[in-house]
Amino acid sequence: MSIELLAAPLIDLPQRWMAALLAIIALTLVMTFAVMFATYYERKVVARMQQRLGPMRTGPYGIMQAFADTVKLVAKEDLRPATADPVAFELAVFAIFVPAFIALVAVPFTEDWIISPMPLSLLFLLAVSGLSFIGFLMAGWGSDSKYALLGGMRAAAQLISYEIPLILAMIGIVMVTSSVNVGDIIIFQDKVPLIVWQPLGFLIFLTASVAELERQPFDIPTGESEVAGGVFIEYSGIRWSMFQLTSYVNMYVFALLGAFVFLGGWEWPFGRDIGWGYQLFLTLAKMSLFIVFYLWSRTSFPRLRVDQLMSYAWKVLIPFALLQIFLNGLVLVYDLPDIVLLITSGAAALAMVALVYRAVRVTPRVPLKMVSNTMPARSVV
Amino acid sequence: MTQAFFDLVAAVVIVGALGVVMARSTVYAALFLIASLLGVAGVYVLLATEFLALVQLLIYGGAVTVLLLFALMLTHVRDLRERAPEPAQRLGALLAGGGLLAGFITMVYRTRWPRDNGTITSIDFNTIGNALFNRWAVPFEIASGVLLVALVGAVVIAMQEEGEHL
Numbered sequence: 226m227s228i229e230l231l232a233a234p235l236i237d238l239p240q241r242w243m244a245a246l247l248a249i250i251a252l253t254l255v256m257t258f259a260v261m262f263a264t265y266y267e268r269k270v271v272a273r274m275q276q277r278l279g280p281m282r283t284g285p286y287g288i289m290q291a292f293a294d295t296v297k298l299v300a301k302e303d304l305r306p307a308t309a310d311p312v313a314f315e316l317a318v319f320a321i322f323v324p325a326f327i328a329l330v331a332v333p334f335t336e337d338w339i340i341s342p343m344p345l346s347l348l349f350l351l352a353v354s355g356l357s358f359i360g361f362l363m364a365g366w367g368s369d370s371k372y373a374l375l376g377g378m379r380a381a382a383q384l385i386s387y388e389i390p391l392i393l394a395m396i397g398i399v400m401v402t403s404s405v406n407v408g409d410i411i412i413f414q415d416k417v418p419l420i421v422w423q424p425l426g427f428l429i430f431l432t433a434s435v436a437e438l439e440r441q442p443f444d445i446p447t448g449e450s451e452v453a454g455g456v457f458i459e460y461s462g463i464r465w466s467m468f469q470l471t472s473y474v475n476m477y478v479f480a481l482l483g484a485f486v487f488l489g490g491w492e493w494p495f496g497r498d499i500g501w502g503y504q505l506f507l508t509l510a511k512m513s514l515f516i517v518f519y520l521w522s523r524t525s526f527p528r529l530r531v532d533q534l535m536s537y538a539w540k541v542l543i544p545f546a547l548l549q550i551f552l553n554g555l556v557l558v559y560d561l562p563d564i565v566l567l568i569t570s571g572a573a574a575l576a577m578v579a580l581v582y583r584a585v586r587v588t589p590r591v592p593l594k595m596v597s598n599t600m601p602a603r604s605v606v
Numbered sequence: 607m608t609q610a611f612f613d614l615v616a617a618v619v620i621v622g623a624l625g626v627v628m629a630r631s632t633v634y635a636a637l638f639l640i641a642s643l644l645g646v647a648g649v650y651v652l653l654a655t656e657f658l659a660l661v662q663l664l665i666y667g668g669a670v671t672v673l674l675l676f677a678l679m680l681t682h683v684r685d686l687r688e689r690a691p692e693p694a695q696r697l698g699a700l701l702a703g704g705g706l707l708a709g710f711i712t713m714v715y716r717t718r719w720p721r722d723n724g725t726i727t728s729i730d731f732n733t734i735g736n737a738l739f740n741r742w743a744v745p746f747e748i749a750s751g752v753l754l755v756a757l758v759g760a761v762v763i764a765m766q767e768e769g770e771h772l
Binding site: 242312313343344345348349351352353355356358359362363365366374377378381382385388405 | 634640657660667669671672676679731
């Protein structure tokens with residue numbers, strides 16, 4: 226290190242650091258309001274799908290419900306069990322909260338609206354959002370509750386396992402676009418979005434992202450009927466709301482990632498020709514498609530059993546993700562036309578759907594008994 | 607600014623490493639280890655190897671430490687007892703640790719690093735890929751073969767422990 230750097234004052238923020246700081250503060254505030262809207266929206270959409278009205282009392286059409294909930298949650302007492310480990314219990318919230326917001330640094334909302342453009346932004350998004358399991362384990366272990374510990378273990382196991390098909394699906398994308406920069410991947414799709422050439426990769430991303438978000442039908446770590454809320458069981462007030470805030474921010478991040486990587490982001494169609502307003506509209510519209518899918522799957526599918534979870538990741542998703550990588554390699558090495566990719570990947574996607582459908586529809590050979598005399602289902606957690 | 611960032615990262619790495627050996631609770635030690643490993647990712651960022659930093663987050667921050675935490679939290683490891691170590695043991699530990707540290711420091715100072723001219727050359731992501739999959743493809747494949755054997759071996763051992771026959 227040179228002498229000039231040592232002589233520099235400790236706090237000497239250049240202008241771009243100030244700009245980055247302000248952008249991060251603004252983004253945190255915007256995301257907090259976006260999450261408040263998302264809770265209201267989720268309750269309304271789910272109510273609609275279940276032929277209910279949802280929140281109606283607070284304000285016209287219940288529009289103030291999210292604000293009322295926020296006031297209630299923030300004002301509620303922040304409790305900690307007497308036997309809980311104070312350090313792990315209190316810091317777990319931040320270990321989940323911080324990675325989710327750091328991931329937003331590399332998200333390009335339009336061509337220019339990005340806090341930090343970096344050449345490896347796709348890898349950055351995946352690596353940073355994969356760190357949240359530490360917080361779940363800290364919360365589960367620190368709460369000193371069996372349900373919380375089981376929930377934390379399940380959460381960590383699920384996050385780590387489903388990260389593999391997610392990253393493998395992204396490797397397929399990186400092979401085709403030959404870039405790890407989300408911006409370059411978006412510009413690559415100026416003619417046709419990548420969902421057309423990589424339908425199998427898209428399906429795998431969609432499934433694995435629901436599992437990474439721990440939303441239904443993959444809400445095994447928080448399933449009320451099994452582990453009574455999992456890691457959240459001992460939390461209340463502001464800390465519980467920070468957990469909820471983080472899970473919704475993660476939902477936005479994965480929806481944005483899917484919109485950028487598979488649906489063409491702010492580029493397709495004609496994004497760069499029209500301008501930033503249209504680009505922002507494209508980003509938000511495609512993001513909303515993913516969010517509606519996440520809400521829809523919540524009301525449509527029953528929860529997986531914990532032993533089905535691992536076999537689904539290892540026996541279905543990962544082999545098919547490797548197949549997608551193999552197909553991409555064939556097309557790249559032998560310079561085949563893109564249409565080959567569409568046909569083969571589409572056929573494999575149909576095969577995967579058929580396989581899952583067959584597994585779901587199969588009728589049990591022996592009638593179900595209350596007490597089973599066969600081997601119990603094996604599972605670690 | 608870079609110097610301040612380096613000081614911060616170095617402090618995280620050193621405090622984390624000290625915490626690993628000094629914490630009484632084994633789970634705390636594992637959490638300190640995670641902090642230390644994440645700090646090493648910061649060192650890689652300062653050396654302009656972003657790819658290595660992100661892989662450090664992904665592999666060491668994620669996959670490796672989750673195994674440690676799982677093993678610790680599921681097996682009820684007892685915390686270390688408050689007990690002063692024997693004087694001879696303390697002396698031996700001091701000698702071994704100090705000797706290792708001195709050895710590493712001399713090694714770092716006396717090695718003539720290739721292409722060391724005092725500046726940091728940023729290495730392109732594509733260059734790393736080319737080196738790994740073209741020039742050093744055979745060692746890479748051997749390493750993955752060894753890992754595959756280890757994986758299959760672990761499955762075999764786990765199946766035998768549960769009393770199942772292959």
